[in-house]
Amino acid sequence: MWKPDRKNDQPLYQQIADDLERRISYGEFPPGSLLPSERKLAEQLGVNRSTVILAYAELRAIGIIESRTGSGTRVSKFKWGATPKHTPNWHRYVEGGSFLPNVPFLRRIREALQQDKTLIDFASGELASDLAPAQEINRLMEESSRTEYFGYDNPQGFVPLREALVSFLGKYRGIQTSASSILITSGSQQSLYLITQCLLAPGDAVAIEDPSYCYSLPMFQSAGLRLFRLPVDHKGVRPEDVRALYKKHRIKMVFLNPNFQNPTGRLLDPNRRSELLEVASELGLPIVEDDPFSLTAYDGVPPLPLKSDAPTSVLYIGSFSKIAASGLRVGWMVAPHSVVDRLSDARQQMDFGLSVVPQNLAAQFLMSPYIQPHLERLRMNLLYKRDLVIEALRNELRDLVSFTVPQGGLHLWCKIIPEVNDNKLLEEAIRNGVIFVPGSVYGSDSGFVRFTFARPKADEIVSGISKFAAALRSVLG
Amino acid sequence: MWKPDRKNDQPLYQQIADDLERRISYGEFPPGSLLPSERKLAEQLGVNRSTVILAYAELRAIGIIESRTGSGTRVSKFKWGATPKHTPNWHRYVEGGSFLPNVPFLRRIREALQQDKTLIDFASGELASDLAPAQEINRLMEESSRTEYFGYDNPQGFVPLREALVSFLGKYRGIQTSASSILITSGSQQSLYLITQCLLAPGDAVAIEDPSYCYSLPMFQSAGLRLFRLPVDHKGVRPEDVRALYKKHRIKMVFLNPNFQNPTGRLLDPNRRSELLEVASELGLPIVEDDPFSLTAYDGVPPLPLKSDAPTSVLYIGSFSKIAASGLRVGWMVAPHSVVDRLSDARQQMDFGLSVVPQNLAAQFLMSPYIQPHLERLRMNLLYKRDLVIEALRNELRDLVSFTVPQGGLHLWCKIIPEVNDNKLLEEAIRNGVIFVPGSVYGSDSGFVRFTFARPKADEIVSGISKFAAALRSVLG
Numbered sequence: 001m002w003k004p005d006r007k008n009d010q011p012l013y014q015q016i017a018d019d020l021e022r023r024i025s026y027g028e029f030p031p032g033s034l035l036p037s038e039r040k041l042a043e044q045l046g047v048n049r050s051t052v053i054l055a056y057a058e059l060r061a062i063g064i065i066e067s068r069t070g071s072g073t074r075v076s077k078f079k080w081g082a083t084p085k086h087t088p089n090w091h092r093y094v095e096g097g098s099f100l101p102n103v104p105f106l107r108r109i110r111e112a113l114q115q116d117k118t119l120i121d122f123a124s125g126e127l128a129s130d131l132a133p134a135q136e137i138n139r140l141m142e143e144s145s146r147t148e149y150f151g152y153d154n155p156q157g158f159v160p161l162r163e164a165l166v167s168f169l170g171k172y173r174g175i176q177t178s179a180s181s182i183l184i185t186s187g188s189q190q191s192l193y194l195i196t197q198c199l200l201a202p203g204d205a206v207a208i209e210d211p212s213y214c215y216s217l218p219m220f221q222s223a224g225l226r227l228f229r230l231p232v233d234h235k236g237v238r239p240e241d242v243r244a245l246y247k248k249h250r251i252k253m254v255f256l257n258p259n260f261q262n263p264t265g266r267l268l269d270p271n272r273r274s275e276l277l278e279v280a281s282e283l284g285l286p287i288v289e290d291d292p293f294s295l296t297a298y299d300g301v302p303p304l305p306l307k308s309d310a311p312t313s314v315l316y317i318g319s320f321s322k323i324a325a326s327g328l329r330v331g332w333m334v335a336p337h338s339v340v341d342r343l344s345d346a347r348q349q350m351d352f353g354l355s356v357v358p359q360n361l362a363a364q365f366l367m368s369p370y371i372q373p374h375l376e377r378l379r380m381n382l383l384y385k386r387d388l389v390i391e392a393l394r395n396e397l398r399d400l401v402s403f404t405v406p407q408g409g410l411h412l413w414c415k416i417i418p419e420v421n422d423n424k425l426l427e428e429a430i431r432n433g434v435i436f437v438p439g440s441v442y443g444s445d446s447g448f449v450r451f452t453f454a455r456p457k458a459d460e461i462v463s464g465i466s467k468f469a470a471a472l473r474s475v476l477g
Numbered sequence: 478m479w480k481p482d483r484k485n486d487q488p489l490y491q492q493i494a495d496d497l498e499r500r501i502s503y504g505e506f507p508p509g510s511l512l513p514s515e516r517k518l519a520e521q522l523g524v525n526r527s528t529v530i531l532a533y534a535e536l537r538a539i540g541i542i543e544s545r546t547g548s549g550t551r552v553s554k555f556k557w558g559a560t561p562k563h564t565p566n567w568h569r570y571v572e573g574g575s576f577l578p579n580v581p582f583l584r585r586i587r588e589a590l591q592q593d594k595t596l597i598d599f600a601s602g603e604l605a606s607d608l609a610p611a612q613e614i615n616r617l618m619e620e621s622s623r624t625e626y627f628g629y630d631n632p633q634g635f636v637p638l639r640e641a642l643v644s645f646l647g648k649y650r651g652i653q654t655s656a657s658s659i660l661i662t663s664g665s666q667q668s669l670y671l672i673t674q675c676l677l678a679p680g681d682a683v684a685i686e687d688p689s690y691c692y693s694l695p696m697f698q699s700a701g702l703r704l705f706r707l708p709v710d711h712k713g714v715r716p717e718d719v720r721a722l723y724k725k726h727r728i729k730m731v732f733l734n735p736n737f738q739n740p741t742g743r744l745l746d747p748n749r750r751s752e753l754l755e756v757a758s759e760l761g762l763p764i765v766e767d768d769p770f771s772l773t774a775y776d777g778v779p780p781l782p783l784k785s786d787a788p789t790s791v792l793y794i795g796s797f798s799k800i801a802a803s804g805l806r807v808g809w810m811v812a813p814h815s816v817v818d819r820l821s822d823a824r825q826q827m828d829f830g831l832s833v834v835p836q837n838l839a840a841q842f843l844m845s846p847y848i849q850p851h852l853e854r855l856r857m858n859l860l861y862k863r864d865l866v867i868e869a870l871r872n873e874l875r876d877l878v879s880f881t882v883p884q885g886g887l888h889l890w891c892k893i894i895p896e897v898n899d900n901k902l903l904e905e906a907i908r909n910g911v912i913f914v915p916g917s918v919y920g921s922d923s924g925f926v927r928f929t930f931a932r933p934k935a936d937e938i939v940s941g942i943s944k945f946a947a948a949l950r951s952v953l954g
Binding site: 222 | 478479499500502503504505506507508510511563564565566567568570571573574575576578579584587591601603604606609611614615618619621623624625626627628629630631632636653654655656657658662663664666667670674675676677678679681694695696699700701729730758759760761762763788789790791798802803804805806807811813814815816818819822823825826827828829830831832833834835838
């Protein structure tokens with residue numbers, strides 16, 4: 001993205017003013033629209049705020065923008081020469097749509113990560129670059145057989161990938177299935193989205209874990225669903241809670257992440273697992289099982305999915321994102337034929353299916369000899385990073401935090417013992433050079449933190465936790 | 478996908494019965510669910526219907542399935558051993574979601590194309606394999622610099638691709654823009670979807686062309702929009718119609734495909750173009766401009782987009798799908814900052830963004846020396862195919878069809894002069910080995926046909942039109 005050139009003879013503020021004038025004339029900021037605040041633009045461009053103040057003054061002087069106290073800086077409605085008589089009121093459109101925006105904390109986190117590349121990142125729920133099989137994927141890309149035709153894909157997803165998944169899921173997850181029961185999606189995210197859009201209607205009641213990744217997704221609210229909570233304790237959710245919610249609210253579906261749950265890291269207890277399947281079967285209640293983490297089990301023995309024992313009641317969702325490469329955007333759903341058919345049909349309308357290129361790479365990776373050693377290395381490295389983060393927390397904050405040690409997954413769910421304000425803690429941490437996700441994003445009370453220890457490099461973890469500890473102490477005062 | 482093995486000692490019907498039993502036990506067809514009809518399964522597996530009848534009889538004999546006259550063949554609810562007490566009523570879920578399924582004609586076409594690979598395909602709106610730059614893309618894949626990290630992408634899309642598009646759009650489309658005004662999407666389709674979901678609310682009125690690609694997308698109805706028609710004549714839409722719809726229905730947005738419109742192939746007349754921009758500006762009315770075909774202009778002089786003269790009123794949508802490779806799933810929107818921001822935020826919830834791999838290939842293709850010669854070759858070949866289809870139609874059906882000769886694009890919009898039933902014509906054509914899209918899919922009356930001459934190979938066009946002509950004559954009786 002454009003940055004002012006410090007070697008240029010023109011002063012920085014003038015370069016910035018010229019760039020803004022250009023962007024305004026191109027329609028990026030239409031007449032009447034709000035420009036970024038001086039602070040924010042300075043951060044984006046990596047200059048002092050005073051430089052931006054000078055640039056804005058320059059544009060004000062030639063009548064292109066206007067500043068009014070308390071309402072920020074806007075593009076002039078009347079003085080700007082090339083202005084059409086009336087620009088659409090984009091602000092009204094942006095506010096008026098029915099799909100809800102992301103939760104503010106997540107937007108703040110994204111913005112902070114984009115602006116400051118040096119932040120130590122315990123927030124992004126993905127693997128560090130040294131845990132992803134980038135070399136292997138690059139090698140497959142060079143070697144892979146040529147694609148003869150880059151046309152639209154099969155609506156259910158690339159056939160060779162679905163066939164590779166049949167053996168992968170049989171071998172690694174104990175799931176017996178067929179290529180015609182699989183839908184390839186853009187990560188788990190798209191599977192969840194399709195389910196909320198196509199199998200549920202506004203007003204339907206569904207049960208989700210508490211805390212849960214689902215709370216971070218306004219898509220559930222956008223779809224008009226009524227959400228009910230299944231508290232997660234040290235053994236996962238309680239089957240009797242599912243029965244109670246069904247009796248009271250006629251819930252139509254249960255969303256679960258039974259293995260190394262996001263964010264708590266908890267594993268559904270085997271007895272509860274059987275009871276839960278019993279209850280679901282008795283009530284004819286479908287379960288959506290999100291299973292992104294099982295293969296990271298640090299002891300090398302991945303817990304079984306619900307799907308393996310309840311093939312007809314469970315919509316099973318898996319993905320490459322947490323075990324290999326989120327950037328391939330390859331996830332999958334295993335579901336009854338009628339569901340796969342309905343969802344792939346709807347997806348055609350939304351995006352016309354996925355690119356064959358990453359799907360082909362994913363298929364080749366699954367069939368290659370790389371997969372097993374990659375998974376073993378991944379488990380070892382995650383265990384190492386988990387221990388680093390735990391040791392650092394014990395050294396820095398022994399009496400201030402409590403947590404359960406996870407046996408798999410990418411995250412540590414950590415309670416801050418003294419009362420603390422989520423927002424203040426996050427902002428202070430960002431100022432200190434470290435970032436995390438506040439627990440309230442997942443529906444928990446204030447005072448919880450999700451540390452994704454998989455994301456920072458190993459040598460950043462100790463200093464990251466130090467920075468976090470300093471932020472916490474400063475906020476506690 | 479699985480097919481019975483004719484070299485196997487086991488009879489075909491027994492192989493099919495075993496495969497179905499397996500798929501039923503895996504949950505693909507839960508208890509109570511409908512199995513494919515005998516005819517359909519026979520088509521899918523490439524066997525005689527009598528073989529499927531034997532396979533079903535075998536499964537009936539062991540109690541796994543049940544057939545009742547008039548209601549098809551279903552998986553037994555009670556006799557099937559591994560059945561949970563109650564399977565979710567998947568049928569109710571599939572019917573109950575709020576997102577509408579694709580139009581029946583399009584589902585029929587997809588199904589027919591999947592079942593019979595020998596059909597001559599005038600239906601799929603994409604380039605034939607020999608028109609796509611497959612060699613060039615394969616070469617870029619081999620040569621391309623290694624990707625160091627396959628993590629989640631920037632929510633607005635891959636930065637180098639957006640930067641490459643800034644020069645591409647400036648050079649080829651006369652659009653001055655900046656990387657921060659561009660959102661990369663999964664083809665044009667996802668741009669349209671995001672606009673209907675995020676900028677409009679149920680009950681909003683919008684104007685679309687008549688006929689229009691938009692009618693093929695139940696997404697507009699799923700979003701609860703009220704659709705009003707702008708008839709397309711030989712000069713495109715009439716600006717006064719836009720004004721009238723605004724007065725009468727307070728339309729909030731206009732969806733247009735001004736250049737080589739899909740399906741009519743019409744070009745918006747330059748005078749109407751200026752008037753239209755005048756009206757939109759006067760009313761403060763946003764225009765969504767879908768511009769997939771301009772670069773195919775056979776004379777090599779692509780018509781200007783509306784966007785180039787109305788940067789702040791137009792949401793501009795473009796894509797690789799119709800000019801290079803639909804299978805990359807790379808499209809783009811150029812829009813004011815606030816719109817790009819809102820849409821990319823929402824898209825994060827739907828699919829967590831696109832894969833970096835095809836985006837990187839697209840960026841490299843745009844910056845490579847391949848692009849200009851590719852576009853020239855594409856134009857020449859499309860012109861050649863257009864002439865082939867026109868000559869064939871004139872030879873075969875001179876007095877039965879009428880059409881305007883398009884000057885760009887992938888389609889010929891053809892009126893069948895005698896009265897004809899769309900459905901009968903399509904089914905007869907499929908039986909004859911050729912397929913097309915009936916015009917009613919685009920909201921027109923019965924008796925129009927869209928021939929995508931870009932899709933079949935050149936040597937299939939003449940025989941394809943012959944088969945179509947035979948089907949038409951047979952239906953006309």
